[in-house]
Amino acid sequence: MATTGSPTFPEVGGHAALDLVDTVHWRLDPRRSIDTLGTFDDVVAWCDQMGVLPGSAEQVTRLAASAPEAAAREHAAVLALREAVYQAVFESSAAAADHVAAEHVAALGRATFERDADQVSWSWRLPADLSGPRSAVALLAHSLLTSDLAAARQCGDDACGWVYLDTSPRHNRVWCTAAGCGNRNRVARHQAKRRTARPDGARPA
């Protein structure tokens, strides 16, 4: 797929692994559900936007063009990791957590431990090949699952399904975005109230 300009993926999660889950729109309504990571190139673009892509997007998409079957496998693996994050965090699935752990170990197996340019620390360097996006996502997923998940929430909308860390001062964030689901649900509630109020509120003849 040719990309015209870089697509903008939502960043409302407060953690990149939750932003990854949010690449599915209307997750809770199968009839409306949209997966914005439709191709391997979309996954590359997402990693690039999040600043976690090993190597350049051009380099990795060029590799994908020359090995479409391998790219398709990597694409499927990233989507499986995304669903495992969702199931581990929001459905407490031990099998999903195991999947993330196995992908994390495999990612480190492909990586090298190298001295940083600042010469004061060391870090894992992921290979800039087709496995790069999957490895980057595995590291993000592992970092989320090993962090404090007490603030992990799902949007209060019936269909939206976006997830986020509620870091609001009173821990009372209900919506993914106030302007999107928050506003739409407020308007819907207001209209429903007016509808039910109308018979009672009718002017006396």
Ligand SMILES: [Zn+2]
């Ligand atoms: Zn929402």
